[in-house]
Amino acid sequence: MPRLSIHRLSMAHPGDVSALAALIGDGTLPARQIRAVIGKTEGNGGLNDFTRGYFTQSLLHLLADATDEAPEDLAGRIPCVLSGGTEGVLSPHYMVFAVDPAEDGPEGLAMGTAFGPPVAPEDVGNDAQIMRVAAAVRAAMADAGIAGPGDVALVQVKSPAGGPGLLLRSVAGGAMGAALALGDVPAVAAREDALLTALDLFSPRVSASAGVEVTRDEVVVFGRAAGWCGGLRIAVRPMADALDLAAIQAAFRAAGLEAKPDVPPAQRPRIRAVLAKGEPDRRHRIRGQRHTMLGDIDIDAQRHLRGALGAVIASVAGDGRIFVSGGAAHQGPPGGGLVAVIAEEA
Amino acid sequence: MPRLSIHRLSMAHPGDVSALAALIGDGTLPARQIRAVIGKTEGNGGLNDFTRGYFTQSLLHLLADATDEAPEDLAGRIPCVLSGGTEGVLSPHYMVFAVDPAEDGPEGLAMGTAFGPPVAPEDVGNDAQIMRVAAAVRAAMADAGIAGPGDVALVQVKSPAGGPGLLLRSVAGGAMGAALALGDVPAVAAREDALLTALDLFSPRVSASAGVEVTRDEVVVFGRAAGWCGGLRIAVRPMADALDLAAIQAAFRAAGLEAKPDVPPAQRPRIRAVLAKGEPDRRHRIRGQRHTMLGDIDIDAQRHLRGALGAVIASVAGDGRIFVSGGAAHQGPPGGGLVAVIAEEA
């Protein structure tokens, strides 16, 4: 029945939601159809990155004005998954996912969302988080009308950061919870003692992040479901490491775009979303050569990783608006990660 | 007559020259045949990057022990071009260029070196530097026996950093001097008032850098010349911007390697050197999308650029040992740069 649409918008600074305001203002996008926002702001991506909170506050004020709902209520029903850090060629942007319930189709790309309950600061990175997120993923699947895990293409999770030192652990817990819900990691293994250690346990279709600006687990699920309109195609591929150019090209091709080596200019407007997760290889080596990301006091390792992986993906997309997020434990192979592309069909 | 050989070596830290010591120690590489060293150390690449000086001191002590020449004398005849900053997937390494004069060939890849006179701190980024570097390039061509500018494939320049605030200006002056010697920029235009402003004046075959650890302009020239042995192929390509994946693949292919999309594992050992220059686009945009490299107080813009461009090139090479250096004014198109590949023939 419904139709999913995705608007990919640029921002001039983390408080700039003028592009969305224009779309709402001219009637292109009814504010009440907005169901999720995923974006990349230009902070450092760490615990003291407040660009995510700033963008969220700006977005909620805009939507509150447009819908007459309170900002708190909107925050409680619209997942806003922001990743800080636009290192290198990356460009600050946000993707607005809207659903028009009045339209009708036989089967197509579906999206569902769900929120978990409020979380105490210490209650991340543990079994409780894994269970909470798994339940939220199932709820988001139900929301989308996705029949089963086999029809899920991608799960995006955002969890509270927890206290100092817990950020990456919260990311891992969110990923493990989603992997559990999808059956990509068996229940017996999806436990807190595996977080950040048993890196061979992963889902190749989960993208997780964490931040101080959220207080509940937020989940967005994409997949195939009956009743949704066609026109959008999603493809997700695991990457073996941060240099996996072949996997990146394969994802773009599977989404219906050429990539020889990059997406031709004429096809680039069809790109609706590119999302990726990656990780500085903990063995301190990539293909046998030493990297220095993990021992650098001056630049956070995740900033190094985003700048590098984001550039490789952007060189294929021909566009710097890539959502790339570090901390990829349990989201694709160790030292690697995954890349997802959503494109309009030709 | 001579044969050029290139050893690409890893380092565990900026004072680690043990890989070269082993090659000298077991007789693989006679120390007296070493003519130039180009490398990438893991500092920040800026004025307060002392990893270059540390490596240079370590190298000179090793070579002094092996040749019985004084370190100062070695520093005066062996260009040591180091670029700091192995952001992202880049791996610290150095390439040792050696020439065996006893061998003989009809025509092949030639290398020549030259040094300019000592430079006063304020005497960079001006017409004097341009003239000095141009003369040094001509001397290096003569040293290599390269007949004319048309036979030059690549010029690598390193100039003194000058005082605070002059680093990028010194890079530009070195590039312009080499461009003048090659005829890629006409003499009437290759003037100090064009430095860092007339960015459409460039050579697509000059790679320049600057550092506090050198006190004279140092030049290495590569090209075709009679009398040199064959077996090595060099290819250089301009890049339109930091996402120019096609140009990068073209450089690898022109050097005799496949790149579909990356160099196959079996061919990777044939890669002898990959060198690149790039630049954060000063228009604050890449292909129409805003980048944030130039306004970031936390990470230097050149570090952003090296991490991004280096990763794109490494994803094609399948190897993080890429010499990528920021500050590409007058070295390739504005906002872009150039990439050079030297490979053994199959």
Add this chain to the structure above:
Amino acid sequence: MPRLSIHRLSMAHPGDVSALAALIGDGTLPARQIRAVIGKTEGNGGLNDFTRGYFTQSLLHLLADATDEAPEDLAGRIPCVLSGGTEGVLSPHYMVFAVDPAEDGPEGLAMGTAFGPPVAPEDVGNDAQIMRVAAAVRAAMADAGIAGPGDVALVQVKSPAGGPGLLLRSVAGGAMGAALALGDVPAVAAREDALLTALDLFSPRVSASAGVEVTRDEVVVFGRAAGWCGGLRIAVRPMADALDLAAIQAAFRAAGLEAKPDVPPAQRPRIRAVLAKGEPDRRHRIRGQRHTMLGDIDIDAQRHLRGALGAVIASVAGDGRIFVSGGAAHQGPPGGGLVAVIAEEA
């Protein structure tokens, strides 16, 4: 007639105005009496520091709710001078300056504010800015009822950042404009070609800053005026360099506090505001010893300076809530700056 009151409030993050909300909510501070806010947020203090904008947005929403004025109107009448960067021991905080017009006194600490006209991005750091700011200072003096420059204790200026590379120049222009209005720099000398070069031209009672989040020059003036209530004392002292402990102690003492060596715990609650400006000495030396602030690629020089100077002041205050801001050209002696203390009388 009026009474100035100052509330010094902590924030948990740059979007946290809950302490002010509580004061307004319980009737302690009528929102309509708020006339200026000066604060320190925990960003990097540079062009890409969005914590200032985030705090300002949060503040304006709070005040809009409390006053029923539009945020834009509030922004146009309440100067909000924020400095990013709480390096070292510094603590994020904001000072709310309120004026109760119903109270009455013979003479006391007066405050006035003024705004300049909207500024084009390129129109900073020039004669136009100097004239604009001088006019705004005079308007703020009139607003306070301050009879003449001799009664002014301190001027706080905030100007638009201008385009990339203009931030420090805008700070200097704001300082020079205020120095002109106070007669501390003669009109013939207060010209754009003196900015950042003729550092011996300065006012020892001007604190200037700049930021991307303001579009007009904003001025707050403090001084003695008839009709204001007593009870607050202000003292301002120039500092010869970043180590000028004696000057700092002198400022606290002149404001009526002991400092032997620090303010005793019992007197600390009487501190209402501490503001300081400082500058990494451009001669690369402090008292003959080399400092490394200006050549550091990893940490911005102003962050170094704020962390150091802020700690010295905080060690006297016994409290990390110090408003310390870098870029002190024309605000105190070269390489030094100034420090201002406002305290309640015992």
Add this chain to the structure above:
Amino acid sequence: MPRLSIHRLSMAHPGDVSALAALIGDGTLPARQIRAVIGKTEGNGGLNDFTRGYFTQSLLHLLADATDEAPEDLAGRIPCVLSGGTEGVLSPHYMVFAVDPAEDGPEGLAMGTAFGPPVAPEDVGNDAQIMRVAAAVRAAMADAGIAGPGDVALVQVKSPAGGPGLLLRSVAGGAMGAALALGDVPAVAAREDALLTALDLFSPRVSASAGVEVTRDEVVVFGRAAGWCGGLRIAVRPMADALDLAAIQAAFRAAGLEAKPDVPPAQRPRIRAVLAKGEPDRRHRIRGQRHTMLGDIDIDAQRHLRGALGAVIASVAGDGRIFVSGGAAHQGPPGGGLVAVIAEEA
């Protein structure tokens, strides 16, 4: 019998030992009398700070030339304790401690040194390190002829960094080992499970650090002993927090200098060494106010701390040549640290 002398020397960059070369060259300081070097280089102070290794290499080459001993042998008998990071007003410098055995005195400031055995990378931060360091401290006391722990004024320890993530743990282990030897922490408590957790266990006269460039524990002990010449006075004081101005002044005064508030210019040349340890308060607060050092992704917490604490001490010394080192667990009170001053008697 012997006489201790201390030369405090500046460096222009981390490879600059020219000031020491001059002292040796003109006969002021016989190279064979050099017994220890403690210094501050301008790196980032973390795992990837190679300025310490660069300085050490430069120093050892100089001393090898001057003594005809091999660099390895010198490194095995002369502790070289370097701390990276000259944030803020701090100035790169090194203190050369020399002992002239031919001189004679009744009692005075004594110095002794000792080295532990080679350490495997994983063997830090555990009971083995604590025992090793305690033994080395006792050996250094014996070397100095110090009768017992009561006569020890200050112990300086440097331990290997261990693998990634172990740096601060190695610092803690070194501190605990020295505290054990001095009897400041009882043997039953000086155990590996107390490291970095039982912060109330500390010695107020131990300064510990760690670095990748050393492979053995190195210890320098200062104290009173018979037979040494007089003329130098040492004072050590614990600091309650990073703002403890009174404790800092007390240390200078106990060393025989005025501090009202700072050391008068005429007395400053008598300062021979200032050493301090400090720590970002792990409770995220200093005197009740939130600090942001521990959550900053852009600047390492120890860099924040050194810049702040170093400035407070330098403001009393009137000189930026302060050896201040972060990671003060078990070296003074939690959240505080200690400061030591050595001065010539008037």
